[in-house]
Amino acid sequence: MSSIQLISLLLLVAVQAVNSSSIVKNYKGKFTSYRITKFKAFFDIIDVDEDGVVTEKEFVDLTTKRAQNVLPSWRAMAWNGMFSNAFRVWWSNEYSNNKTAFTFEDMIRVHEIDIPITTEEVSQISWNMFGTFDIDCDGKLTIDEYSKFLFVHRNTAEIQPIFGAIDQNANGVLDAEEFVSAYDLYWYRQEFSTTDVIIGKRY
Ligand SMILES: [Ca+2]
Ligand SMILES: [Ca+2]
Known part of the structure; x- marks a missing residue:
């Protein structure tokens, strides 16, 4: 291997290393319509009063209140x-200029x-989310x-089929890898992805 080939290879490895550790978002203006439907489902879960605006109170306080209904207090505080x-x-x-209320378009x-x-x-x-509900x-x-996690997400659908979709190895429990990869x-x-039911469904 020539030194130029070696340098190219090293550069390639370096670029891949950077990619694997840092690229989370590179989608400016490029979310697929499918991905946008997932964001909308989450938005609607959080927008409890259905006025088309998600406020900080809805995002933090109201989700924490729901968590307090199903979790011991320290776990609800972890959620908070x-x-x-x-x-x-x-x-x-x-x-977003630190705004605290968002329409769906603002969110996207x-x-x-x-x-x-x-x-x-x-x-x-x-992983922290998983630990909070374990x-x-x-x-x-x-x-x-897992049903407590779905409760906080205001799920109204039958739980077993949702659980089954996340329980990829069908052993009756969700391990961290199953939960984290789906999330x-x-x-x-x-x-x-068939696991996109992870935050539940609302009908
Ligand atoms: Ca457990
Ligand atoms: Ca499993």
Whole structure:
């Protein structure tokens, strides 16, 4: 191998390393229509009063209240911390002039902007979400534990088929990998996945 080939290879490896650790968003104006339907489903979950605007109160306070209905208080506070942080990172940030109320169009606009967050940080959020609902700390979500996650997301659909779609190895529990991969696909994949029911459904 010539030194030029070697340098090219090293550069390629370096670029791939950067890609794998840093590209979370590179979609400015390029969300697929399918991906936008996923964001809309989440938006509608959070927009409890259905006025077409998601406020910080709905995003943080009302979701925390729902969490308090189904989780011990310290776990509900963990949810509160995660969602307060998520609102600052993805919604009310420098790109939206720190606004605290969003129409759906506002939400898409700000979510399509590249923000400095790594894929590791993103998957850490999903792991923390998993841990918050793993009430008995056994590293698995039973259908009962997962149903609490769905409750916070105002799911109205039958739980078993949703659980079955996430339980990829069909062993009757969700391990962290099953949950985290489904949650990350929901937020970051442009195309359909059978696991996209992870945050439940509303009819
Ligand atoms: Ca568990
Ligand atoms: Ca499983």
